[in-house]
Amino acid sequence: MIETNAVYVIVAREFKKFIREKSRLISTLARPLLWLFLIGGGMSRLVPAGENVSYIQFIFPGILGMTILFSSIFSSISIIWDKEFGFMKEILVAPVSRFSVVVGKATSGMVLSTFQAVIVLCLFPFIGLRLDPLQIVGVILVSAILSFALASFGILLASFYESYESFSVIMNFIVMPMFFLSGAMYPVKLLPEVLKLVSKLNPLTYGVDALKNIVFPYETGRMSADFSLFTDLAVILTLSLVFVLIAGKAFERKQ
Amino acid sequence: MVENLVKKFGSITAVDDVSFEVEEGAIFGFLGPNGAGKTTTINILCTLLSPTSGKAYINRYDCDRESAEVRRAIGIVFQDSSLDKDLTARENLMFHAYLYRVDKTERKERIEDALRFVDLTDRADDLVKKFSGGMKRRLEVARGLIHRPKVLFLDEPTLGLDPQSRTNLWEFITTLPKLHRVTIFMTTHYMEEAEVCDKIAIIDKGKIIASGTPADLKKIVGGDVIYLKTSNNEEAMKDIRKLFDMEVSEKDGEIFLSALKGDACIPALIREVGERVLSVRMQRPTLNDVFLKLTGKEIREQNGTGLDNIKAMVRSYRRRHDRD
Ligand SMILES: Nc1ncnc2c1ncn2[C@@H]1O[C@H](COP(=O)(O)OP(=O)(O)OP(=O)(O)O)[C@@H](O)[C@H]1O
Numbered sequence: 001m002i003e004t005n006a007v008y009v010i011v012a013r014e015f016k017k018f019i020r021e022k023s024r025l026i027s028t029l030a031r032p033l034l035w036l037f038l039i040g041g042g043m044s045r046l047v048p049a050g051e052n053v054s055y056i057q058f059i060f061p062g063i064l065g066m067t068i069l070f071s072s073i074f075s076s077i078s079i080i081w082d083k084e085f086g087f088m089k090e091i092l093v094a095p096v097s098r099f100s101v102v103v104g105k106a107t108s109g110m111v112l113s114t115f116q117a118v119i120v121l122c123l124f125p126f127i128g129l130r131l132d133p134l135q136i137v138g139v140i141l142v143s144a145i146l147s148f149a150l151a152s153f154g155i156l157l158a159s160f161y162e163s164y165e166s167f168s169v170i171m172n173f174i175v176m177p178m179f180f181l182s183g184a185m186y187p188v189k190l191l192p193e194v195l196k197l198v199s200k201l202n203p204l205t206y207g208v209d210a211l212k213n214i215v216f217p218y219e220t221g222r223m224s225a226d227f228s229l230f231t232d233l234a235v236i237l238t239l240s241l242v243f244v245l246i247a248g249k250a251f252e253r254k255q
Numbered sequence: 256m257v258e259n260l261v262k263k264f265g266s267i268t269a270v271d272d273v274s275f276e277v278e279e280g281a282i283f284g285f286l287g288p289n290g291a292g293k294t295t296t297i298n299i300l301c302t303l304l305s306p307t308s309g310k311a312y313i314n315r316y317d318c319d320r321e322s323a324e325v326r327r328a329i330g331i332v333f334q335d336s337s338l339d340k341d342l343t344a345r346e347n348l349m350f351h352a353y354l355y356r357v358d359k360t361e362r363k364e365r366i367e368d369a370l371r372f373v374d375l376t377d378r379a380d381d382l383v384k385k386f387s388g389g390m391k392r393r394l395e396v397a398r399g400l401i402h403r404p405k406v407l408f409l410d411e412p413t414l415g416l417d418p419q420s421r422t423n424l425w426e427f428i429t430t431l432p433k434l435h436r437v438t439i440f441m442t443t444h445y446m447e448e449a450e451v452c453d454k455i456a457i458i459d460k461g462k463i464i465a466s467g468t469p470a471d472l473k474k475i476v477g478g479d480v481i482y483l484k485t486s487n488n489e490e491a492m493k494d495i496r497k498l499f500d501m502e503v504s505e506k507d508g509e510i511f512l513s514a515l516k517g518d519a520c521i522p523a524l525i526r527e528v529g530e531r532v533l534s535v536r537m538q539r540p541t542l543n544d545v546f547l548k549l550t551g552k553e554i555r556e557q558n559g560t561g562l563d564n565i566k567a568m569v570r571s572y573r574r575r576h577d578r579d
């Protein structure tokens with residue numbers, strides 16, 4: 001049902017382009033760096049540390065989540081633009097199913113986002129974190145699943161918002177709130193009830209929480225993870241599947 | 256091939272009850288002003304849009320219901336380039352070959368053939384964004400042919416090209432049916448371009464207002480118009496009427512007459528009217544003339560929707576930047 005040639009073409013194309021465009025790589029890595037060191041660094045003077053975790057370490061999983069969020073959504077949203085003016089049309093008239101196109105797009109979002117997350121992950125020694133190889137593998141795996149889920153979510157958005165003007169709408173009203181209400185910058189358990197509820201509906205929350213579970217498993221207080229690792233993984237795996245299926249359906253619609 | 260096709264976008268009827276048929280191996284031209292519904296028709300034929308009503312078939316497959324079969328049978332050059340500019344020419348062709356599952360043993364060979372065919376072999380490993388508009392167009396045609404389609408759609412293939420490259424591209428396109436046994440369906444604004452077609456349909460506001468061979472259509476406007484300035488218009492007109500049995504009239508100090516083959520007619524005219532002739536000019540019938548004749552108005556100035564305007568902006572932006 002999934003045509004591997006289509007998935008291969010989409011992934012290979014985007015990866016090639018990504019590697020070639022050095023400027024894009026630098027600018028996507030600039031954001032996490034700024035947040036981590038300027039905001040994280042500044043705020044950790046204000047925010048008292050947890051038992052073993054300082055504020056800058058606390059937001060590290062969140063920053064990984066942010067890297068993945070932005071890069072996955074951006075990679076998917078480019079469909080809107082591509083559909084009208086670019087390469088997407090070439091793929092849409094090719095003899096491959098829409099579902100394969102969606103899987104290809106989600107996979108390429110996954111590959112690119114995970115790649116970037118790995119680069120950001122390399123910063124951990126600079127903020128005084130210690131991770132063993134198992135934890136590192138764990139982070140990479142969670143990043144991959146989370147990227148796939150978010151890229152699928154992005155495709156879903158792209159198939160509902162047909163015009164490119166909607167890009168800023170998506171960024172300001174969906175992506176930014178998703179980031180702030182994911183427990184990336186402050187623990188979900190400290191939020192007021194209403195926001196806590198919204199956070200629980202946010203897919204990114206579980207991704208960030210899974211990363212927290214892996215990065216500081218022994219932390220118990222304020223700064224600890226909010227859910228169990230099992231819950232987190234169950235939620236993001238389920239969402240990956242649900243999103244990619246719905247996105248596939250949504251993408252099949254013709255005008 | 257197409258029966259009573261209708262496509263509505265909300266209140267806009269972009270394609271309004273269009274029917275036509277294209278024979279295998281023919282070049283079919285779809286001629287019309289901006290916003291006539293040409294691209295919309297192509298989008299329906301190539302399975303990107305569903306028709307509101309009516310049927311379209313390619314190779315006897317239903318474009319709406321049997322999309323997979325139709326997609327295998329067609330190649331397309333879109334109005335807006337769908338090349339990937341950040342990839343090289345060869346990579347663009349390679350990905351296309353994968354996408355259409357061109358056999359591994361043939362892949363390399365077909366790509367090299369295609370590159371040679373469009374004269375891009377020595378630029379094959381350059382990024383497409385460094386190509387000129389004409390090179391891109393040629394590459395796109397080559398790409399559309401890699402999987403040996405039965406029908407090749409060309410949506411305004413000469414858009415944004417200078418006259419020179421336009422002629423070159425046309426020469427190239429007209430060789431395709433014989434070389435690749437492919438049927439060509441193309442759209443254009445220009446009557447001259449439609450000249451090479453075996454059959455033309457003129458579309459305006461979603462309706463086909465005329466169709467036939469180029470010669471047929473020219474008869475609608477009465478062929479070429481020849482304008483003469485002479486030292487004695489009255490006498491010249493009398494002579495022409497007598498000798499050629501043609502309609503002649505006078506306007507703004509010039510006499511003019513229409514002839515099916517103007518260029519062949521001029522020498523004879525000059526021989527007869529002789530030294531009285533001060534100047535001669537000939538006007539080929541344009542889409543505008545056919546239009547004028549059929550609708551009684553000039554080709555409308557574009558007053559497209561917001562989307563059309565944005566597209567036009569992006570196109571001109573791209574054209575400017577493609578030069579770099
Ligand atoms: N997706 C769309 N949504 C709404 N209206 C559309 C859409 N696509 C096309 N139209 C409208 O349908 C009409 C026909 O457009 P179409 O693109 O088919 O024209 P065209 O003949 O290709 O013109 P051009 O020479 O400018 O390419 C236009 O009025 C256009 O505004």
Ligand SMILES: [Mg+2]
Pocket residue numbers: 293294295334410
């Ligand atoms: Mg068009």
